[in-house]
Amino acid sequence: MNKIKVIILGASGKMGQMLIQETITDDELILVGAHDIAGSHAIRKDAGYFIGKETKVLIQDNIDHLLSECDAIIDFTRPEGTLEFLKKASDNKTSYVIGTTGFKPSELDLIQQYSQHIPICMAPNMSVGVNVLISLVEKAAELLPEYDFEVVEAHHKHKVDAPSGTALRLGQAAADGLNISLEKNAIYTRHGREEKRRNNEIGFSTIRAGDIVGEHTVLIAGNGERIELTHKATSRLNFASGALKAAKFVANQKPKLFDMQEVLNLK
Structure with missing residues (x-):
């Protein structure tokens, strides 16, 4: 061959x-x-x-x-x-x-x-694990349309783009599962907003510190419970x-x- x-x-x-x-x-x-x-x-x-x-x-x-x-x-x-x-x-x-x-x-x-x-x-992330996570997030959004979805990501202090491409892809997976537009429902900062969380918001939080290779968590919160789907890259x-x-x-x-x-x- x-x-x-x-x-x-x-x-x-x-x-x-x-x-x-x-x-x-x-x-x-x-x-x-x-x-x-x-x-x-x-x-x-x-x-x-x-x-x-x-x-x-x-x-x-x-x-x-x-x-x-x-x-x-x-x-x-x-x-x-x-x-x-x-x-x-x-x-x-x-x-x-x-x-x-x-x-x-x-x-x-x-x-x-x-x-x-x-x-x-x-792809914003070539990791096999992250891509399985993307599939899980989309499926969770299909099954839990009344729950709130938030994406939290952390990377090393030298990374220049924020949120990370992987975080945005996870947000897109949630939006696809919810059958909504990410562009219209993404929230990148809540500073200065004096209003409660709207239905279908997909929030993003970004951490830049030290030598973190890459960590992504999708928090799925309902009344009385929450699910956290997390991927941590160590290499x-x-x-x-x-x-x-x-x-x-x-x-x-x-x-x-x-x-x-x-x-x-x-x-």
Whole structure:
């Protein structure tokens, strides 16, 4: 069986290094490229330098020449970088895995347009556990339409987008189960609001502190009882493992925008 050829973006970052580590130990994948921004201290170093492994693949700030030889790109970087590479991937008919979060609505529209030309898997969280949680939240909302849903998330102090993409996806799952619009019912702050909670509000609370990898709780409260569904990530390994599953999936698909629910057959 031919191995799936993979390029990792953001190669010197914590997530990039985890992806490289998992890729080079996966019998179905082969690392053919590693990218980082111009001026990075990692340029021209071996992709496995920071994890003590030799891959014979150098981290480069220009990998355009590798795109036509690649089966899948895995990207956990920033929205501006992702959109730049998506265009190149579309031109080269290369499938794409997006773990980047923080996109604006207009940027999400662009991603949808690119998915008409290449298969893309996009998910705010690639973790298998989180995606099972998403399914559980939607089912709970279907069964408990009279209950109140609140999403509480915590991440490390360096994370810039809030609420997290995962928190928003969990809120969307609740909205889908309740058959309501998240856009119309989401509440991101209650400071300054002198009114009681309205029916169908989906509230979000954000914590940024220390080195928290990622914690998400959906609180489902009724009269006299509450349910709390929680996922706690203790390592980025679960995100990397899910991303590799996504890369294997999209490498054999026709152009479309997929999510991890489809990759994991949860739909």
